[in-house]
Each structure stands twice: as C-alpha cells, then as structure tokens.
Amino acid sequence: MRTVGIMLIACSLAGGAAAVQARELREGDKYMCSWGAGTAAKAQELKLSGVSLYAARQKIQTIKFSKSWMRMMAMGITEQTYDSRSRLKPEAIRQSFYQDCVRYKVARK
Structure with missing residues (x-):
C-alpha cells in the first residue's frame, strides 16, 4: 500500500513538471526577465559601491531606453x-x- 502511494505521488509530480515545461515563455517575456535581471544587478552593484539612491535615480534618468515602459x-x-x-x-x-x-x-499562463 505504501509503495502504491509513493508511486502515485511520483507520477503526479512528474506530470506537474511536464505541464510546467510544456508552457513555453514568449520571446518578449524572456527579454523582459533578462532585462530586469540586468537592471537589478546594476542597481545592486551601485548600492554595494556606495552610490546613493538619489544618484542611482539620476543615472537612470540619463539612459536612453528603447521601450516606453523601461x-x-x-x-x-x-x-x-x-x-x-x-x-x-x-x-x-x-x-x-x-x-x-x-x-x-x-x-x-
């Protein structure tokens, strides 16, 4: 009985993993995640180097962004x-x- 329960749990987990992998991200979503990750890394780099939040905001204002939401x-x-x-x-x-x-x-999704 115990092995049957373990097998059912294993099968359901495998099915769930397959369903998640089946959902592909759109190219735009991948780009947004990649861009945001780079932005967060740059902000962390500025923070760790002692740059103030005000100065970091000023740097962002000088950047020319390709999309309006950026x-x-x-x-x-x-x-x-x-x-x-x-x-x-x-x-x-x-x-x-x-x-x-x-x-x-x-x-x-």
Whole structure:
C-alpha cells in the first residue's frame, strides 16, 4: 500500500513538471526577465559601491531606453534593490531575479 502511494505521488509530480515545461515563455517575456535581471544587478552593484539612491535615480534618468515602459520599471527595480538589506553579489541578484521572473511568468499562463 505504501509503495502504491509513493508511486502515485511520483507520477503526479512528474506530470506537474511536464505541464510546467510544456508552457513555453514568449520571446518578449524572456527579454523582459533578462532585462530586469540586468537592471537589478546594476542597481545592486551601485548600492554595494556606495552610490546613493538619489544618484542611482539620476543615472537612470540619463539612459536612453528603447521601450516606453523601461524607465519606470528601472526606477522601481532600483528602489526595491536599495530598500532590500541584501548584500549579495550582483551576479547572484541577476540569477535570482531572472529565475523568479520566469517562474512568475510561467505560473501566470
């Protein structure tokens, strides 16, 4: 009886994993997650180097963005990064942000 239960749980987990993999992200979603991850890593790098939030905002204002939503998104990501107590390296922030973003986009579908 116990092995039957374990087999049922294993099969349901495998089926769930297959369903998640079947949901492909659109190219635009991948781009947004990648861009946001890079923005978060840059904000973390500025934060760790001692740049103030005000100065980081000023740097964002000087950047020429290709899409209209990018400036406000960059501001929000930078604000959240500075509000966080995290002292992780920028590369770890990039990876974490990307994974969480992809997970969110897949769950939304």
